[in-house]
Amino acid sequence: MLPTLRLLLADSNLGLTLLEHADAGKANPITRAARLDRTVEWVHSSDLIDPTPFLSADHVLLTTGTQFGSDPAADTDYRPYVQRLHERGITALGFGTDVVRDGTPDGLIAACRTLGLPLFEVPYRTPFIAVARAAGDLVAEDRYARATWALKAQRAIALAALRPDGLSATLAELSAQLGHWVALFDASGTLDRVFPRATFAAAPTALATVQQEARRLLARGQRSSSTVDAGGETLTLQTLGGHDHLRGVLALGGALALDQASTEVVTSVIALAGLALEQNNALDRAQGLLRSGLLNTLLAGDQTLVDQISRQMWGALPDPPVLVAVVDVPAVRRDAITEYLELRVDDSPGQLFFARQDDTVVLCLDRAANGILLNLCALFELHAGLSEPTGYRQLPRALDQAHQALARARESAPGVTDFSIVARQGVLALLARTDAREVGLATLAPVMAHDRAHGSELLATVRAWLVCNGHFGEAAAQLGVHRHTVRTRIQQAEQLLARDLGSFPARADVWAALLATDAAVVEPVRP
Structure with a gap:
């Protein structure tokens, strides 16, 4: 320091x-002590009426008072001068006595007493x-010690x-x-280790704050730092x-900010x-x-x-029996996802085995460890398919x-x-998600063309009739028409x-064509 x-x-x-002043005892002693323990970065001397452009916070200013004149009886307002020093963050003001006038002006x-700026006298012999050299020596000693x-x-x-x-x-x-406490967060923003170990045991709010900031930095995907x-x-x-390969975040916390040496x-x-x-990676x-x-x-x-x-x-x-999962893994998140799963293997031995396969990761999970998969997908916003126990x-x-579930x-x-x-x-629902759409459109094309040309409802009628398992009466009730109308439309559709x-x-075959072209989910026809 x-x-x-x-x-x-x-x-x-x-x-x-x-x-010291007659009413100094009335002041808060803790406040006075804190003022005396303020740091001194340097000592500067000036007799300007406004020296603040040449000063920085934590400087000590020395003055002989020439700017105030030599007449001790003059009614000088010192408050604006002290106010400027106080607002600049000056540590203290030193007044050189017996140069322009005897002693320090009462005003x-x-x-200084009113604004809380420490004031000391510098004797004529000094x-x-x-004073500046003494402060410089202290600064040098501090820097050498640090x-x-x-x-x-x-x-x-x-050595560690x-x-x-x-x-x-x-x-x-x-x-x-x-x-200070020191914490390491992994590539997913999860707390990996912390020293001392009990740091966040009684401070969940502090952990949440640090973790949120760590995840924000990782989400940027660039080397960066922050102070909060x-x-x-x-x-x-x-x-x-x-760059572009972040491995984690190092976080430190303490009552005092880090100085240059730290x-x-x-x-x-x-x-x-x-x-x-990097070596671990x-x-x-x-x-x-x-x-x-x-x-x-x-x-x-070869399981053995x-x-x-x-x-x-x-x-x-x-x-x-285990659950087998296949998870899509974007290339940019591959390392982070792998590190996350490695940590879960360490945390849950005997519950997870995983391996990369092309652009996916395959997981073999204990049935009680399904939460690992859910957390993985939620954290990294991934798609996953899960098998039956096997x-x-x-x-x-x-x-x-x-793989079918992933699709x-x-x-x-x-x-x-x-x-x-x-x-x-x-099976037909699965078929509808393949490239059978063009085949389905070709199959239904004659009926669809007839509906467009004549404003008929043959395709919707076929759909309703198939849904009703070929019952003309049920289809008619659903469509709001007579059952003979449904029978006639079905006969037309058969011909087409x-x-x-x-x-x-x-x-x-027709139902599969409807599924493949999404025509199986059309709304019922209004009467």
Whole structure:
């Protein structure tokens, strides 16, 4: 920390005297103490009536009072002068006595007392340059001490990085050196680790604030940093990783903002953490290739080999029956999604196995771990298809089910579609989502052309009649016409379609054509 006004006043060689007043005891002692403990960045001297353009906050100003004149009996208004200094953020004002006049003007003392600006006297024997030099020496000593601390802190952190769990040891050492809490969020914005460990145990609001800011930085997809204030703490966040390949966010919090020395230490840790995460990512890519190979081996039926390797690497495979999911994975989010799943494997051993397959990720889930899939899709806004419960010997079949469910999932908002939904809708519903539309249009073309040319309702009548399972009376009631009208229209449609709709194959073929062209969902005809 920079030197304070209290330290400057305590230098006996300068002989500075803090002016106490008769009513000083009435002031809040905590406030007076806080004023004396304000930092002093530099000491400047000026006799201008408005020296503020040449001053910065936390400066100490020295003046001989020439700007006020030499007549002690003059009725001088000192308040505007002190007001300007106070608004500029000046730490204190020093008045050099016996240069222009004896002592410090009472009006100046009163103005400083009213506005809360510390005022001290500089004796004639003490040149202003001596005060500035003393302050400079204190600043230099502080900077040397902070630089020495920074070197020692960086050495301790470098040694911590050599431990088996280098990343955790590095962050723990950084927390100890700074006296701040340090948190690491993964590529998805989920809290990965925090030091001290109990940091957010009793402060869920603080965690929510930090996590929200971390996710905002990650969503930008660029290297960036931010500083926010929350709960009386200054929070500093910095993304980790290269451009377009963010690996996470490092967050720090404490009652005091970081100074330059602390920032340099944090910068070195950011470099170390980024390197560690990049190395972890390279390892993840190698593991990803291994996972893909194991998935192919599992699909080939060798569960024993896959289980042996999986146990050594990540833990046992989920116990069958398992759920198989196929998830669309955008290329730009691939690394983040992989890291998220790796963390879930660590958190839930024996409940999840996953591997990349082309542009998707295949998951084998314990039936009780379906929440992992739901959270994944919600967090990254992904589409996923989920199979029926299955054993590993039936894995290829379950994978086909998951792919069919994924195709259906892509038709709606991001989320999970279960294969059971596809199965309930039937084979013809699935057929309607293939490239059969043109065939269906060609099949129905004669009827559709007749309706356009004559304003008839043959196609709608055929649909209603098929829905009513070939019952003329029910179809007539639905359409609001006589059943003989329905019979006549069906006969016309049969002639145009060149099909006998009294046979089941013909009815199924026409119904499939209706599904493929969306004509099966037209509104009922109004009478």
